[in-house]
Amino acid sequence: MSTVSSTEYDPVLIAILQRQLDHISLQMGTIMIRTARSPIFSQSHDFSCFLSNADGETIAQADGLPIHSGSGGFAVRAVLRDFAGRIEPEDVFILSDPYAAGGNHLPDWTLIRPVFVDGELIGFCSNRAHQSDIGGGAAGTYNAKATEIFHEGIRLPVLKLIEKGQLRDDLWRLLLLNSRCPDLLEGDLGAMIGSTRIGAQRLADIVGQLGVKKGNAYLDALLDYGERRMRQAISELPSGTWEGSDVSDTDCFKIVDVETRVKLTIDGDTMTFDFAGTSPQIRGFKNSGIANTHSAVYCALSAFLDPDIPHNEGTYRCVKIIAPEGTTVNALAPAPMTMNTVYPAIDIMNACWGALAQADPERxxxxxxxxxxxxxxxxxxxxxxxxxxxxxxxxxxxxxxxxxxxxxxxxxxxxxxxxxxxxxxxxxxxxxxxxxxxxxxxxxxxxxxxxxxxxxxxxxxxxxxxxxxxxxxxxxxxxxxxxxxxxxxxxxxxxxxxxxxxxxxxxxxxxxxxxxxxxxxxxxxxxxxxHPHLRDPDAVLRDVRDGVVSRQSALQTYGVEISADGKSVASTETRGKSLAATPHVQ
Incomplete structure (x- = not known):
């Protein structure tokens, strides 16, 4: 439950603060695009920036890919766990491993910079980015022949890349030595470091203006506000239990059904996703770690519910995820998992969407x-x-x-x-x-x-x-x-x-x-x-003119006849009968 009532803090200041933090994430992303060396960043934007409070809970993630930042809190909390009492100003940490460091898959390296105000740790700025190459059995990081995580490239536990402002040259050389593209990697890591530096400065400025005590309190209030909004959204759905699933037909080596199964239970203002019955972990690299599975569920839920709900980690306090160990949604070491941010993440999303659609078909x-x-x-x-x-x-x-x-x-x-x-x-x-x-x-x-x-x-x-x-x-x-x-x-x-x-x-x-x-x-x-017969006939005409729907499909599938000159449409008798027979579809 929320620890702060909605009346204890100025709601206008809460809204402004959330927008300011989201903007910091956007600024970090702009810096990354303009300074990174790899096209995967400067053109494709395969990275994510996010901010956390001093406890490692994500407070803003406005820029990037939801499958990246939805699990960001796992990584920051790994830093707090492994370096308790040894986190200093101007440190920068790096990590990737899904088993040891809260990562999602090995190519996504996460740089995490602690933020201090008046000597007190108040939060973290992070950038998670998919590197062009991290060694392993195939160039480009996706080794489809992998049967163990050791085949997939260098594994990074939580490490200090920069210690009290001083780059660790030995670790830097180690990272470059394990990439087929060291020239790209060197420039991209520099861009990541720069983005977190600017983000940390901006976060420190905002909290410093409020004062450390008040600033920390308002960062916590943001999480509580996100929780309240999510509980409200869940309570508007009917209570009950629904099931969903998605099936892949390959384990990367042979044709075989690999099912992701979920049971969704809504009970008042709480929600549980139970993946019992999901297939055992597979030989190939389509296994998911626990952090990635949480991120995929959050991604599905964020797409389904009100987009105005804040995307901070407080939002998901009322969402429980049960992922049995040894399955494709919570694989045990040393299962390979480089493909996990794509598959089974998409399979998890589809299973969740299938269950959610039964609870609220309109969404x-x-x-x-x-x-x-x-x-x-x-x-x-x-x-x-x-x-x-x-x-x-x-x-x-x-x-x-x-x-x-x-x-x-x-x-x-x-x-x-x-x-x-x-x-x-x-x-x-x-x-x-x-x-x-x-x-x-x-x-x-x-x-x-x-x-x-x-x-x-x-x-x-x-x-x-x-x-x-x-x-x-x-x-x-x-x-x-x-x-x-x-x-x-x-x-x-x-x-x-x-x-x-x-x-x-x-x-x-x-x-x-x-x-x-x-x-x-x-x-x-x-x-x-x-139903296709509910499509606006003018939209069908536009599709035909654009070449994405043929005249034949317009007639047979949509029940819309296009005039010979391609300028007007008429609904067929079949379309009218179909509409009359399906009044429940709006």
């Missing part, structure tokens, strides 16, 4: 298409290693009430927070040539609000090396429709030797040695929301 979130794009890496002509993420092959997002799904966006657990880079800039940064990049037709799940289409992505990778495959969305539709909406289309991936034209093997997951190759991706599509 239901349609499923996003699961990815079929991978990563290419190889030698640069000038020396060194390039790591090319094929973000442009990203899938379509699921629809919600009032909005169509994004036509293409990064993985579902980013909720649109990761950017798709500019094609021309990417061609200048990597040895590649893009032949086609366009939205697919008749693929987005039909509905009152249509699912995102996904894209056709055709590209030549002009240098040989490795290609890392991940085709979760290539064998079956994965973007579930809701409330009468249809599922989005599945995706596909094909690869050909650029010289001979020979088609190459594309298993669901793999690390393949390749020569220059021609890559053809049909990205999977998101699900629709509501």
């Amino acid at each position: 239901a979130c349609a499923g996003w298409g699961k990815s079929v794009f991978g990563i290419s890496s190889g030698k640069k002509p000038s020396g060194g290693v390039f790591v090319l993420y094929h973000w442009h092959g990203s899938s379509g997002g699921g629809a919600v009430k009032g909005r169509d799904g994004f036509p293409t966006t990064s993985h579902q657990m980013t909720l649109g927070g990761m950017f798709i880079p500019n094609i021309e800039t990417y061609e200048q940064s990597y040895p590649m040539r893009v032949h086609r990049y366009q939205m697919r037709s008749d693929t987005g799940g039909a509905g009152q609000y249509r699912g995102g289409t996904g894209v056709d992505y055709v590209v030549d990778v002009l240098a040989g090396g490795e290609h890392l495959l991940r085709g979760e969305g290539a064998r079956k539709p994965t973007g579930a429709g809701v409330n009468g909406g249809q599922w989005g289309a599945k995706g596909s991936i094909k690869a050909f030797d650029l010289g001979s034209g020979e088609e190459l093997a594309c298993p669901p997951y793999g690390v393949e040695e390749v020569e220059p190759l021609h890559l053809v991706i049909e990205a999977s599509a998101g699900g629709g929301w509501g």
Whole structure:
């Protein structure tokens, strides 16, 4: 329960303070984009900035990816645990390990800087960022052949990277030595350090203006306010128990069902997610640690409920998560888990969304298409290693009430927070040539609000090396429709030797040695929301003009006939009968 009543603190000051802290996170992100060396940061924004109080509870996380920052408190509390009594001004800590340090997966390195005012620890500023390469069995950090975490790259417990303002040169050299891209890593770590320095200065200024005692009290009040808002939102839902699940059909080595199952219980103003019945941890690298599982649940819940609820850790005090040890949602060492921020995080979200949709169908979130794009890496002509993420092959997002799904966006657990880079800039940064990049037709799940289409992505990778495959969305539709909406289309991936034209093997997951190759991706599509015959006919006409819905589908699926000149629409008799037969769908 909340420890502070709503009348004890000035509500206007609480609102202003939350906005100020959120803005600090945004400032840190801007610094990171402008100073980081890797395109994965400067263009794609695969990092997150967040602030914590002195107890390690997250108080602001306005900038970045929810799957990153939702588990940030685990990492900060690991610093408090491992360095109790040894945290000094101008220290900076670094960590990554999901078992020992509250990390989510190894490529996400977290820099954590303590913040002091008048000699007293008042909080922390953190930046969690996905590094281009951390060693291990495959360039680019995703080793689909891994069967132990030791195959996935360097593991970082909580370490002091900077001690009382002095960089530890020995540790710095160790980190650079364990990356195939030390030039990128050195610049990116510098950007992370700079972002936390500015963030710490801003946080110290705000708390200093209030005074340490009052400032700390108001930081706690922010958490209490978040808790009250969440309890209020939960209490507006019906009490009861509902179940949801999602199933992957591969453990990265063979075709097998891997189920994520959840039982949602709402009891007044509290909520419990119980993952009993989820499949045992698997051989491949799609296992989740406890911090990542919490983050995935929070991500699903934040997308489902009122977006104005503060995204601080107090918000989730009334949410209980039961994740049995030894399952894919709470794997035991040394299970590999580099893929966990994507899968099973998305599977966890889908299971939670399925259960939540039964509690409140109007807020239901349609499923996003699961990815079929991978990563290419190889030698640069000038020396060194390039790591090319094929973000442009990203899938379509699921629809919600009032909005169509994004036509293409990064993985579902980013909720649109990761950017798709500019094609021309990417061609200048990597040895590649893009032949086609366009939205697919008749693929987005039909509905009152249509699912995102996904894209056709055709590209030549002009240098040989490795290609890392991940085709979760290539064998079956994965973007579930809701409330009468249809599922989005599945995706596909094909690869050909650029010289001979020979088609190459594309298993669901793999690390393949390749020569220059021609890559053809049909990205999977998101699900629709509501019955297709409830879609505004003018919206169907716009889709036809845009080429994302064909005239035939407009007629057969949406019950809308387009005039010969493409300027007007008419509803068919079938559409009218369907609408009359489904009055419950709004």
